[in-house]
Amino acid sequence: MNIAYFLTPKNDVAYLYDDFTFRQGLEKMRRHGYSAIPVIARDGTYRGTVSEGDFLWRILDAEPLMGVPPTMKSTEKLLVEDILRSGAYPPVRITASMEHLLTCAMNQNFVPVVDDLDKFIGIVTRKNLMCRLPELAELPALSHLKKIV
DSSP, X not given: OOGGGGOEEGGGSOOEETXXXXXXXHXXXXXXXXXXXXXXXXXXXXXXXXXXXXXXXXXXXXXXXXSSOOOTXXXXXXXXXXXXXXXXXXXXXXXXXXXXXXXXXXTSSEEEEEOTTOBEEEEEEXXXXXXTHHHHHTSXXXXXXXXXO
């Protein structure tokens, strides 16, 4: 069993481009009801993931810089790439082991998946993995899951 079996492909996933404005990013997250969303470059390279908290902290950090409370108009000068945090939601390669995928999924709601050129190809959600836990427990490398299921 490989990661592709659990993958939600890129064309079925909402994501942001790193050159979107702060406002565009926030509006897309709100429209889809996500608390975190992958960010990619225009060439498809995975750049990271931003969360509601990243947007909130950026707004709170902006007030001392501008001297006045930020407005949605003032946030149009910021880009999504300005609020990316390195190391948050690290991706896995499509060729990664299931054990590695499960380890990543324990710490995040979804795991971004990239190809060998670091191009974003989709996500694996923790929910999808949990729904298939009995199947995963049958894998020799993950036989210790049988105790859970």
